[in-house]
Amino acid sequence: MGPNKRGLKKDYIFSSVEASLKRLQTDRIDLNISRKEDDDTLPEETSEAYGQLIKHGKIRVCAASNYSAKRLRKAAD
Secondary structure (H helix, E strand, C coil): CCCCCCCCCHHHHHHHHHHHHHHHCCCCEEEEEECCCCCCCCHHHHHHHHHHHHHCCCEEEEEECCCCHHHHHHHHC
């Protein structure tokens, strides 16, 4: 598995969402949850990916669990 094919890297998020949409035979995911921090990916990269997916109607809402408050604040900013 390459360095962009795991965790919360932008390319991996995009490919994972597309695979899920195909597998679920739908055009939109209502809720996408990131359940684990990825220390190898900047929060801005993850936020940008989710922002683009929301803008294009691929996901409606994104959420996070098991994140530190510091990480969530950085992502929100």
